[in-house]
Amino acid sequence: MKKQKIDDIDIKILKLLEKNSRISNMEISRRIGLSEGAIRKRINKLKKNNIIKGFCVILDYSILGYNVSWIGLNVEKNKIINIIDEIPKDDNIKGIYLTYGDHDIIIEYIYRDKKELENYIKEIKKIEDIKEIWPAINIEKVY
């Protein structure tokens, strides 16, 4: 795929969507000073070119009765792709990240009680080539 040239207008659109992705095309158009159609076409293009990968919602999981954890995995480096495939995935997985640092893979996992987390860790442990698991790094987004 040819790499899309991003201009200042695209950046402005992305910044507005980062603040509030539910803003209407019309409102973006008013703030930027382009027609609604132009904004819509640009957003679609940004989606097509995978610069916009999706639109999401920031939830307070603690109010919903969940804890949030990041589970760090240290693994055989040449098996990373296989391992990512094998990680059990369900609604409680909010993200899986490839990282270079203390860990190789980080799983963002929400759970209602310790039991649920422990069971999930048990599943993870069954995967071959995982050397270390650093679970239960509870987090709260403060900014």
Add this chain to the structure above:
Amino acid sequence: MKKQKIDDIDIKILKLLEKNSRISNMEISRRIGLSEGAIRKRINKLKKNNIIKGFCVILDYSILGYNVSWIGLNVEKNKIINIIDEIPKDDNIKGIYLTYGDHDIIIEYIYRDKKELENYIKEIKKIEDIKEIWPAINIEKVY
């Protein structure tokens, strides 16, 4: 604030918004089988009660020419709130997380080149009561 009772319909709405926050109220209403007005009132209530904290966009920062890092900070535990206040904040900060585990605070930071990251680290270092800084944990979201 009184804690909101969440029912199955709220959960369904949140799941749809998690998949795509730009879905229209109408489309949610069709999928759930409630009127559009009912959906709208529920979303507004979820926002008012801070269960929905915002609507965001998932961007591929690498296509935009950015690297993504998580900077882990180990700090004096009783100074955490002060430190969070003092962390320099700009458009490159995508999140600040309070954590319990390897680090006390994690900053999600995007940068175009090493120089930019280094300058930011330099700013962080000026803050009192930060004991350790673990920067440059580059990440890619794979799921």
Add this chain to the structure above:
DNA sequence: GTTGAAATAAGTCCATG
């Protein structure tokens, strides 16, 4: 929950550079 008016989004076509 229904309804109707206003706002917004989507689709098409045309002009421009």
Add this chain to the structure above:
DNA sequence: CATGGACTTATTTCAAC
């Protein structure tokens, strides 16, 4: 030939009931 604007139609939002 990609982009924005103008126009038309379809859909969505929003508030009164």
